[in-house]
Amino acid sequence: MNDTGETPVPPLNSIKKLVCSKDFSPSSTMITNKNFNIIGVIGEIHAEEQLLDKTVAFLNSQNVDNILCVGDIVDGSGDANQCCNILKREEILVVLGNHDDGY
Template sequence: MRIAIISDIHANLPALEETLKSIEQQNIDAVYCLGDLVGYNLWPNAVINEIRKRHIPTLAGNHDVKAVDIHNKGSKDSESYAYQIVGKEQIEYLSALPAHIKLEYQVLNKLFIVLMVHGSPYSNKEYLLEDKNENDFTDIFLDCGADIIICGHSHKPYHRILENPNKLGSYFHAVNVGSVGKPKDGNPKCCFAVITINKNSDFSKKEGVQVEFIRVRYDIEKAAKAIEESDLPNSYAEMLKKAY
């Protein structure tokens, strides 16, 4: 089974469209989204509608929660413009998104847990960065009982392997899938991850989890121009171009 995981689209429809085209070419069995459908760009409703049309299981990112809060409070200030343009029907969808998705796999007569989160198992605002202290990182795995944690939020992709301190020779896998619509790793191409699982996958081994990061070109100028011609800060366009 090949699973594609996308995250942090941030209302960037051109980026999402090209990413979905790429996924269709990858022989993918399932697609999941880790949230942040809105913010920073002009197509939040089209992005949400596309995700819903394709029935992609999706988490609530911190920006999705922010959009719901702004609508509930009726905020009209210029800083919240990216969230004000989210439609009522789309807000209702965002307000019902879950915080986690947990998958259980029975392989090699063992049960392995895959936990998908936006930020961390504790908060959609917490960053699980690649250089996080190893003991602190493994404590999170032990606390939530996961063998693999898949996250987004930082917009910086990585696959980090950590030894399980309670079971020598066994490993945890932390995967950040990067960002579709607003990369921050210096590469402006869309990013998503593909995880391959088969009947012989042993998630507890170092090489037991196959993770591939796929980068996709899209019309950055179209997305940046839409920002520059809107009430959004021009700095958002520069962020797209330079991926920071």
């Protein structure tokens, strides 16, 4: 919080896109600011458990403090249950996506 009691918002130039490989289909973004922890953000997983596992491993190698999944875990050709297991194992906070709503 700043002196007015408001939580400061990180400046736009502190948002970095993590582009590792065109094979990484889950999108990921890392937000950094000296006043905040480093947070990895992933989404659009669509049951691609192998890509999710690679993405989480990459974010962990970047020493992120937390990972947030913004949804759309299901509705793809892979194993959605395995994706959920990865998210639980890594203690990733998950927000329900529009594709997840019916599951």
